[in-house]
Amino acid sequence: MKNIIFDIDGTLWDSTDVVAESWNEAIWEKAGIKANLDGDKLKKLFGKTMDEIGRLMLPDLDDEKRAEVCQACYDYEDAYLEKNSGVFYDGVIDTLNELAKDYNLYVVSNCQVGYIETTLRYANMTDKVKDHLCYGDTGLHKGETIKLLMKKNNIDEAIYVGDTQGDFEACEMANIPMIFASYGFGKVENPAYIINDIKELPALMAKINTK
Incomplete structure (x- = not known):
């Protein structure tokens, strides 16, 4: 083997603490929702696919808006991780x-x-x-x-x-x-x-x- x-x-x-901070900012700016995510909450979501996480995290948004907000989360996450390591x-x-x-x-x-x-x-x-x-x-x-x-x-x-x-x-x-x-x-x-x-x-x- x-x-x-x-x-x-x-x-x-x-990387959950860094990612939670970036997603909170993205969700507030793009959807006006205070998600109050933290590392412990994300540990329960990580491992699922990106689409599954979006549905669990933002159940009240329609598919189009959820996809837009989730993409913003990943964009913000990438920017945060460029400066802050997990x-x-x-x-x-x-x-x-x-x-x-x-x-x-x-x-x-x-x-x-x-x-x-x-x-x-x-x-x-x-x-x-x-x-x-x-x-x-x-x-x-x-x-x-x-x-x-x-x-x-x-x-x-x-x-x-x-x-x-x-x-x-x-x-x-x-x-x-x-x-x-x-x-x-x-x-x-x-x-x-x-x-x-x-x-x-x-x-x-x-x-x-x-x-």
């Missing part, structure tokens, strides 16, 4: 650098275009992650996006590192095992593997590859 695909939010970093979990950057010596690293996320690139830039990992895809690229369920990334890169087998039940279901759709990052935002029933700290991942991968 030489191919590892990572989720971002709740797996590599936590918080990487302890050991993430060192662990990714260690893994990149022996494994092919990829990223698949339910985010908008540009978010993965920003995360990798802050981690100084742009040249060490082989490829990435997101919901903004494909408009598809994460499982289908994983399959597209694997097909694009001629990957026969891979393992996914994520932190939510949605990640688990995506892995089932893509027919690949999941490593559950229990320190993240969500809970998962019966994952194939569990890590309680990102720094446990190199040893777990070595163990998987000796089976």
Whole structure:
């Protein structure tokens, strides 16, 4: 097993406080709604697709207005993140650098275009992650996006590192095992593997590859 695909939010970093601030501003300016979002509220939404988040966050807006406000949220978010990094979990950057010596690293996320690139830039990992895809690229369920990334890169087998039940279901759709990052935002029933700290991942991968 030489191919590892990572989720971002709740797996590599936590940007919810920064994103909440940007979305509150966007929603107020574009819809006149005081959303009062915070990091804890966004942790319950992150991992869903952009469209799902919009419906849950702004249920009283019609589809056209909701799409307009959500696009503003993502634009404001991109601007905020250009100046304010999310918080990487302890050991993430060192662990990714260690893994990149022996494994092919990829990223698949339910985010908008540009978010993965920003995360990798802050981690100084742009040249060490082989490829990435997101919901903004494909408009598809994460499982289908994983399959597209694997097909694009001629990957026969891979393992996914994520932190939510949605990640688990995506892995089932893509027919690949999941490593559950229990320190993240969500809970998962019966994952194939569990890590309680990102720094446990190199040893777990070595163990998987000796089976």
